[in-house]
Structures are given as structure tokens and as C-alpha cells.
Amino acid sequence: MTREEERIYDGEHGWANQTCMRILVRLGQLFGAERLIPIGSAHVSGVSYKTLGDAPIEFLRTLADSGGTVKVKTTLNPQSLDSHYLRGKLEESLQKPQLDILRQFEKMGLTKSLTCTPYYLQRLPRGSHHAWAESSAVVYANSVLGAWTNREGGPSALAAAIIGKTPDYGIHKAENRRPNVRVKVEAKVHNETELGALGIFLGKTLGDKIPAIIGLQKTSNDDLKQLCAAIATTGMTNMFHLDDDKTAREKERIDVNSNQIERTVDELSSGRGEPDLVFLGCPHCSLDEMKRIAGFVEGGQVRAGVEFWVCTSCHVRRAASAYVKSIEKAGGHVLDGVCTVVSWTEKLGIRTIMTNSAKTAYYAPVLNKAEAVLAPMKDCLESALQ
């Protein structure tokens, strides 16, 4: 530690800074870090009251009341309700603690971004260091954007935000970012849903290894987002390389065929009946996805008895106001700052969720007590409309 870091550690800068420094130093000791490094941004998960519960609220309040303030741009993951649609449907006892959580974060200077796609709000220079929680965003930042972040937990991301530094270990070090397993995709992967299924399959198979994935057809960043989210859902992989055959040639090899992808899609599709919710936006929709959805529903009407939700950030929602209008005109709901998985769908009587997201399909049976139907965006939209 530097002299200044030692002073913070010893409490000269108050309890909040001391507590955060102690969290970071302990983490660094556990993983053999030799120093703290400055970060460009932080992203904090554990925002939804549904997944957070009551216990951590007191800790957040004490941190905020003791002068905890973030030193770098710090964004927040989705909460459990939105201010437009769900707020009117959920009981007061669920809303009040959620608002309390947001108030504490705001007091500490966090940006109320409420999104799992913070990379749409800021440009991350390649090779820059960050402290992000939210596993899907971590894999996207490392693999697609070339930024460097470990997979933080909510508390360690918040501690890093308040100190402005993170311990130098894991994939903050160049030697730990090299691929150590070669994944050959022999299957033809047709759409974002199958990319998600590939991610679920690989997450289970890889543990925390870093794959070099070869054989994937060229695909958009929006579709890659599904692979990022899914691979982190079932495993501890924090990044992958695409088409890096040279560095991966000598490594352990895993082949993925069509049967494995199809079987994974089938396993994730537990629902056999008609969906009562069609959900797009896990991870949160980009502007381009909003445009595609709006173009598809233009002139159509959502079927009676079906909820159609599109989740995104308030930032993208503002930029997509014309698309939002089209979706709402068709009877859909654009929900910002929230996500289906961390909201209270079971309290709204939703029992079957149709989605293009393998991550949502994986979590829905446990976190939403709902069956899932996993299908590409186009099929989801066709199912939602009359």
C-alpha cells in the first residue's frame, strides 16, 4: 500500500473509506495482489430489493451516512420495478425498501443508470481497468470491448468505486487474459438464442477457463451479448477470445456440435403452454434492438391476455423515444431500469415467460417461479402479436 492508502486503511479518512479499503485489501490478499490500481469506472450489482433483501440496506445506509462517496463514474444494475408500469401494480411494502436502496446509492453519488448494459452509457478505452459487477457486462467488457475487469461482487465493486481503485489480480494482469482452452464450434449457430444456448453449455463445461472460440460465423455485438450473458450464468468464465486459433492451438480442445446446442435449447424451454409474458431485453436492449422490435410490431397489436415487455435503460429509452411509441401503440410495455428476472413477475400471476434470452430462461423457474419458452426474437414477437 502507498502511504495514502495506509492512512485510509487506518481510518484517517473516516469509517466508510476505511471499511472499503479493508474490503479491497482483504480481497487482494486472498488473490495474491501486490498493489491497488486506479479504475476508470465501477458498476454495482445487488440493486433489486427482490434479490438483495433487507439485511444489506442498513450497511448501505451506514456507508452513505459515514461519508462514503464514489471517486469514479459508478453505474447501477436494474432494480425490481420501473416508475412507469410496475410501480402501479406492486404493493407499497415492496416499493418502499426499493426506493430506500436507491436513495442510499444516490447519496453516495452513484449514477441511477439501473441497467445491466452500462457499456451503452460510456466509452471504455481498450485496455482500461474497471471494477464491474454484473457478470454479463463483465464478459462483454472484456471480450467484445477489450476493457479489463474482474467479476466483482456488489460490495467489492462499491468498495472499489469509493476508493477509486481495485486490487491488481485476475484478468487485470495480461498473462491471465490468455486463452487456455480451445473451443471449436462445429454447429451452425443460427441466431441469438442458439448463441445463448452455446454460452449456457460452455459455462457448465469451462469452469473459470478462458476459451478461444473458433468456428462461429460472424455475428453482431447484440447477438454476442447473449453469449456473454449466458456463459457467465452457468460458469465463472470472465472472458473469451473469438477466432484466436493461433494462441489456442496447443491447448485443451472442446468441440461443440448441433446436438449439444439443440439439447440445451430444449432443456431451457421448460414451458409447454402459451406464454402469458413475452419478454425481450435480457441483457437490456440496445438502440438497434429497440429499432428492430419497433419495426416488427409496427401496425400490429399485442394479443389479448398476453403481456409484452421490452426492458432497457432509461438512457436508451430516451434515445429510442420514437421506437418506444411504436411498441406502446402496439400494446407492449417498454420498462426501463428493471428486468424481468429481478422483478416480481410471480406476484403479477405470470406463469410462463417466452424470451430470446438463455439467461432469463435459465433463471425463470427459480427466480420467477415460471416456466420458460426460449426462442429467437422474431418468434417471440410473432407469438406476442395477434
Ligand code: F3S
Ligand atoms: Fe440484465 Fe436482468 Fe438479464 S440484470 S442480464 S436483464 S437477468
